[in-house]
Amino acid sequence: MQANYDVLISGYGPVGATLATLLAQQGLKVAILEREPGIYHLARAGHLDAEVMRVFQAIGVAEELEKQCAVTLGMRFLDADGALLMEWKRGGEKGALGWVSDYMFHQPTLERILRAKVNASSDIDVYLQHDVYAIENREDAVIVKAEDHRSGRLVKLTGRYLVGCDGARSLVRRTMEVEQEDLGFKQKWLVIDVEEKRDLGLERVSTQHCNPERPMYASCTSDKMLRWEIMVKPEDEIHHITKPDVIWDFIENSMRPIRREDGQLMRSAVYTFESLIARTWRRGRMFIAGDAAHRMPPFLGQGMCAGIRDASNLAWKLAAVCQGRADDTLLDTYESERRPHLKVFTEGAIEAGKFVQMRDPVELERRVRDMRDNPKAYAPPNPPLGPGLQSRHGESGLGRQFVQPAVRGSLLDSMAGHAFALVGTEQFMEQQTIAHLRSAHPSLQLIALEEGQQDLLLPWGAAAVLMRPDRYVHGAVAAVDEAISLIDKLPLKLS
């Protein structure tokens, strides 16, 4: 069967929009199907990190987005009386990955920016108000059937692959008949967004108030938007705690209080925070990504970030396969690399959540002592990718993000584009044998660091690293012939 599209994407949240743009930039023909007419208006995610900003840089929206973000100066964990238990300090300056390590943002604003990028691409067709109701996974193509809510017509699209970015209740995941691994976290939280009526001059620090009586979280999600998350206790009645007066009582008595006349209540909603990971992320020509594949409690602000990482990992692999540069089995490395990475973040979010909402004062006291004795054990997670393209991820920095310096005035990723790049010292790149790589692999980017930047390679103990299109390090080499052999062994052609 001749497919109309290379890739069909069900779901136009931040993950679907990012994936579509990454694919189209590499020349693939993409269709997005979305059941809703517009962007989901309620803010959910409020935090994103430097790695995710790098993905947004790759699709050309990072600078615009950055203007809409607030930089957070870190997260404080306070005890019931407000005394400081632990602090994850953030400098607010651009760091090793080329961006500030933590940004706060307003999800609908991000989605508007992503959609403008999608709309500017002639390789993406967007089918709004198209509700996917059936999927046929055939050997040669995948067929998606959707109902056009405006006309009531049933439409049928075919693609070489389908990616379900269709959120928590993913139809694609259910069609794949995949079970979810439950890591055991389940708790209701009340989420409140308030817009400042005037600049209240609040410190840009997020606060976790570990108060056994009423665990709470407060942050500034963008310039004027403030967020409170409040744990719902078993004895709470939802209709009572969501009344505006009760909400303002919570806010005024919180560790980051503001007066009700200073803010406009934008919304409140009760969410059940869960920790679920699909056991399989691929079935034949169907994949799942983002919330469709996993959900974690938001205590590290990493749920959407994980979905954007999924998109970044899968996009260049789908492009290589659709363009005949790699065998379909390359796509199996998507799950094997991403799932273990995601699981570490999910476990970290659960640990943070258990600590924040600890209601037993004795256990809390024990945890606080442990935290003071072993502060490193409470650092945010930083795992390598699972085994995949490279079987030895984790060793000597393999399967970890390469840094992003400015080289001769340009950020490294902008020089690399959406391609593999060999990044090495000036001396390494000046060797004559490098010409062989240049002619054998025209799409391979060869980037010489500036004098004085060779220390950036120290963590890899190498003269050069091979950086993948998603900016993870595939290999580290001391000599050009090692680089040639590393590239020859890749399970895909670079040009």
Ligand SMILES: Cc1cc2nc3c(=O)[nH]c(=O)nc-3n(C[C@H](O)[C@H](O)[C@H](O)COP(=O)(O)OP(=O)(O)OC[C@H]3O[C@@H](n4cnc5c(N)ncnc54)[C@H](O)[C@@H]3O)c2cc1C
């Ligand atoms: C309170 C809260 C706080 C959070 N804080 C953070 C944070 O600080 N940082 C962070 O990184 N993450 C955070 N998250 C998580 C983040 O919001 C989600 O991970 C993210 O929105 C998931 O994006 P997605 O694109 O995978 O799915 P979604 O945004 O859910 O999009 C899925 C889309 O698929 C569409 N769809 C579904 N079924 C169909 C169908 N059959 N046919 C057509 N379309 C369909 C839906 O209409 C929807 O538009 C938070 C979540 C919550 C609830």
